[in-house]
Amino acid sequence: MKVTINDVAKLSGVSIKTVSRVTNNEVSVRQATRDKVMAAIQELNYQPNLAARSLAGTKSYTIAYIYDNPNAYYIIDMQNGILSECRKQSFELLIHPCNSKSADIIEEIVSMIKQSRIAGVVLTPPFSEMPSVAERLTEIGVKFVRILSGRNVPDTDSPCIMVNDFDAAFEISQHLIDLGHTDIGFISGGKEHKSTLERIEGYKAALTKNSIDCREDLIIDGEYSFESGVKGAEQLLAKPNRPTAIFSCNDEIAAGALFASRLQNITIPEQLSIVGFENSPFSRQTWPKITTADQPNQTIAKHATALLINDIREQKPDEICEQITPSLLVRDSSGAVTN
Amino acid sequence: MKVTINDVAKLSGVSIKTVSRVTNNEVSVRQATRDKVMAAIQELNYQPNLAARSLAGTKSYTIAYIYDNPNAYYIIDMQNGILSECRKQSFELLIHPCNSKSADIIEEIVSMIKQSRIAGVVLTPPFSEMPSVAERLTEIGVKFVRILSGRNVPDTDSPCIMVNDFDAAFEISQHLIDLGHTDIGFISGGKEHKSTLERIEGYKAALTKNSIDCREDLIIDGEYSFESGVKGAEQLLAKPNRPTAIFSCNDEIAAGALFASRLQNITIPEQLSIVGFENSPFSRQTWPKITTADQPNQTIAKHATALLINDIREQKPDEICEQITPSLLVRDSSGAVTN
DNA sequence: TAGTTAAATGACAGCGCTGTCAATCCATTT
């Protein structure tokens, strides 16, 4: 029926306090003792009662995930990743949808944190990119982990996951170059997103590295939407000396670009290569399927959560930040240049 | 800072037990006493400690949302709706992603429920359509609310929300008919979904009502995906005497159908009308935007949660089930027949 | 008015865990 810490203590022949130490990953427990307890936990399939723990302790074992990002696929991936780490570490997850554009968003978050005794927060864009959020959270002493786009670790002592959009964009651009493309259009996401900026830089760096002139006229300002992909592609395809490949800042844009191209009876990838970014379901729902950069959101979220929980537990990890680079995923929308 | 039940008891001059009675809306408390306590609660801005309440009590105040549906937009909407009702009623929400196709899915759910002391579960398709889930939940005495597709309330005493796909499909079909269409193709979702079946029936009923022959060859078996929409539309458009309108079983299919049609240089809606279903972001991300049936998922989820919590609190509501009919949302992908 | 009963209220234990601090262990050192 219900397995309590007492049962585990009895079975393993130690006090409940020691069992508690084991479940909380505290340091001063002899390895042999720890093993015994772990075995008992396994055997009984014991799960600590979270309510009791948070009642008794002064610490909180609840973390919050604040989201707003309208990209549902991204949120679900993140949420699933966070959740799996929470389960592993016996933390609770509080989901907090909110509107990042609301004027008093920061105070809303703060009051939620106080209400629910939150120990830490997982921050994804746009929240992770708002300095004021990080500041205020530090101020009230709540830990947080940020998932950010960038190449170098920011100057901070809060944990973070850096998604290396630059390198990934470089790699995917190199892929196009290797296929013989030299006129490569670029449809960007909103410039307010760090990820957009990084991807543009990676794209430019790849061109430079291969001694290809970067035609500024092939870089279209867009946003992360299907519609923007349609419009961006239309602009690019109308140009004299039109590109033989299009790097879309994400898969949704790529899907739009694909749509627009097919409307003009351009065959993909024979007459035009299109690549996306993120490996979201969009990239698999089109025909042909889109070559993209696989951004393992669920893994990223899991790691981020692990870093956050480490920090909450005040265990100084080897690394406070991790870097993850999305990897090239070649599918059917990219091919060699044909004349 | 922290206000406990003790503070309220002292301020209002009663025992903590009486305060507890008031916060839990128990019956045998004199009105005058209740008022005094309420005033104190107000003054101190007291919020009961949920952890303590669930530790001490035999009752649980946590409900779970089990999801698997690969449609991220749907899940997020549902989740947000459930969450808003939970907050209102001081319930906690446990999110439980899982795989509905796993062999021991039911036992996994049961064990999660026991582990986390869940009082009730919100069930959406496919779980809400699995009789075994409802049976097992009843067996272990856990309340649940189901969100189902259908016209008539099932024979049960568990609460549910019936989404009247039939009427909505009828209405959207009637819209096409009113525009002059008589040859209307239909691309279905997977037949394992009740929603698909209901939508087909609604479509057929509308044809019949208007004395239009139902051409079985215009009904294409598909599934809920973009790709399926592409293929379905290709099949329909290849037919002699091809349809002048396509009813797609959901927006994703509609987006695919739109894509396929544009590939063939068919203009929408002049040469072909396309309608979707659900009012998901897909229907807004295309060009032209898709006429669809607005299924207010967040509202549905909120109502479902309210019904569930009522049931948990053993308050007999007037109605145990509610019926919601998605309403026609005319956009730009449907137009009058032109010759 | 006293007696009877139902309604209202309170005293108290205890939910399962963690914090505190004292007790014990064990590898050193002397």
Place this chain on the structure above:
DNA sequence: AAATGGATTGACAGCGCTGTCATTTAACTA
């Protein structure tokens, strides 16, 4: 071999609330 001191471990109280059951109060009845 005894002393030392840091590393382990355990005893016990108590977190804020609810369930149980005893007690008090109010509301009738005869």
